[in-house]
Amino acid sequence: MALTVVWLRDDLRLADNPALHAAAERGEVVVCYVLDEVSEGIRPLGGASRWWLHHSLTALGASLKERGMELILRSGPAQAVVPRVAAECEADAVFWNRRYGLAERTQDAALKASLGDGGYAVRSFQANLLFEPWEVTTGSGTPYKVFSPFWRACRNRPAPRAPLGVPGSLNGPVTESEDLASWRLLPYAPDWAAGLRETWDPGEHAAQSRLQHFLAETIDGYARARELPDTEGTSRLSPHLRFGEISPFQVWQLAGADSGTAAAGDLTVFMQELGWREFCWQLLYHQPDLATANYRPEFNAFPWQQPVEEELDAWRYGRTGFPLIDAGMRQLWHTGWMHNRVRMAAGSFLIKNMMVDWRVGEQWFWDTLVDADPANNPANWQWVAGSGADAAPYFRIFNPVTQSKKFDADGGYLRRWIPELRSAGNVHEPWKEGVSGYPAPLLDLKASRDQALSAYQDLRQA
Template identity: 55%
Template sequence: MTGAIVWLRDDLRLADNPALRAGIDHGGDLTVVHVLDDQSEGIRPLGGAAKWWLHQSLTSLDADLRQRGSRLVLRRGAAPDVIDQLVADTGADGVYWNRRYGPVEREIDAGIKAALTDRGIAAHSFAASLLWEPWTVLNGSGEAYKVFTPFWRAAQAMPEPRHPLPKPRTLPDPSSATGDDLADWALLPTSPDWAGGLRDAWTPGEHGAAKLLEDFVEHALEDYDQRDEPAMAATSDLSPHLRWGEISPYQVWHRLHGKLEPHQRQQAPAFLRQLAWREFNWHEYFHCEQLAMVNVRREFDAFPWRDAPEDELQRWYHGTTGFDLVDAGMRELWSSGAMHNRVRLATASFLVKNMLVDWRIGEQWFWDTLVDADPANNAGNWQWVAGSGFDAAPYFRVFNPDRQLERFDKHREYVRRWVPADEERPEPMLDLRETRQRALDAYDRMRRA
């Protein structure tokens, strides 16, 4: 045996990393590589906030590897070409990775595995980012579940998810393979540097993820029943760490099934249900190609979206709509790269139903500005709001942002955090009642069509 390559993608951690464990067990030199593939056809380029997070996460991962006698090799290009060249450079006779579930990524990985196997090189992939892989949770007809509740019921009846793998204390010697300088990838914003709010809000990397999970369990889980109130510290904030694989769902699952106080244990099922919604979106993505571009419910292809003027879109993008909850949410997004989930629903509904703007425009804006934007959750949740996806909200359900504000932020603590009280506010850009009726009329026209 001459050595192994471990190809990391959205699994930027050492703990509970089956591919890394396989590479260690393989024997010989170990090359740990991350490939920035922005060249393969069909691969969606990362948004600006995601690039910032990736830079920080790779920096953290490289430091962890170096503490254990290894290092992270960075290479950029089409993944089949990069992996082929890396095998030639290292003489590796084994390549290991954790599975991806998007249609383009699956095709790329299958091609690489076939090419390596034909050359007598061991090539193995592992389950690491989902508790239940998409082909394992199917209904009685062998098809994907299209409604969340029966999906969740079926998933709970599956064998218990495996226990997390421990973090390796040491790693084999690295190969002599060279890589790119991370700075040369130009992932960080410079002109201007708009990432100050992201730096203040987040600590990317495996250590930050582990700390957040423990802080949530110890200090916030008991208040999880107040998770819809955006001013409350009642959510986990783990979403970007899960998106980049700095923590695995197996680690989260078993921590929530581990030692808990009675007041914590009461809220654990509700939190795990939200973790399962993430899985449901990934199952939808696996079974529905081009989730960010094509309506799952094809009748929505006939929906009469407005061609909104650019100035209207800019008011939504930057939080100057004149509706306090929408504006606070969009400003939180622009500053921190995140938005409270309840507020995401209100801002998305406002765009799709009150402004009558195609959900794909909102999905693209969130893709560029969210640190936790992934192709399944981002697109799946936008299709849920629009009514065009799996188990979607009925189109006639329109989130009134003023009522949402009164219900979930009645003391305006969240709004004041993002919209200063002394700021001169613009007039509301639309009439909620009239635009709600316009949306319902448009829905009726679609159904008749």
């Protein structure tokens, strides 16, 4: 009987997994995940993502075991490990779902060639993006640089395919597997993940439950509620999508099926969030160094200031003296997640008030976010900096006081994450009353804003 090795990557699910589905249709299956932390160009996971990966693999392994299957775990360079697994199992095919970073594509192409030369049938599948990055281009065949026309072009294409179900039957031989605990993905000495454990439930079942809860309880009013950090107004699907515990096709179908009950405006905004994810991946596909190089090269001349470590730590750990920034950074440290409105404010503060290179913030978020995505994270940081595609105008500087007054008027979010302010009268501007135990403002908002605007203006005129 035909036997296929399914090499999983950022697609840790059984439902709507095209590679797994096709493999099950042709015969026996061996499901393998390779922890590759040594291949050149592939970005190592940050600490919070490693925590999520451990639990996601645990959940996937349990789901496979319920079906009489084992999840095979191996570590090392995938270029060597995948062929070794195929040979051990006496497989005749290797299937996987596509990746879109340059290093990953290069690795996949090399493996496809070498495995093909070795007599294996090799197939790759579209699984984690609604639209392939090379399919959505301008009339002249170039990549889109602005989101709105990109998303219009996507919507004018044939509708995304319907998601696939879980294969009806899965069976195959068992081969040697490494012990997940030996990978030491979980933090130790110290164990800083208590907040992650109390906030998240990784895995495919949890992803499906979260989506269904969102569509049943949260989608109504989403267009406004998603802006309010003290409200459960967002889907919180981002880490599940990042690790492929749920596919965008599943989200698209279920959200579309909900169109009869949810307000059209709320659904449109939610679908646009999926579209922004697609846009970011298109950017990464066409600019592989998105996390390290300015998308707009003119920003190479921007006068970033060398950060003072004490001031940088004040931002990292929520001690800037500006409640919205501090609440967001403390939420991030505790839960591995931050509300998107606050992410924009925290990013703007680092870049445009502290004048720190956006790459410093991108790296911190990469290490601390459970949804640290290779495309979304750098694209969003560059959007805030003004150096990216479809970027925020250079003069858009998020005032943390104005933002908290507008989107957290009663201060519930601020007080939740900053215990020092729970009895403060003026929670948005505590320095006006002098709150004991809470730091004074790190900088002058107006003076730092003027400095940033001057630097941006100089750059535009250069």
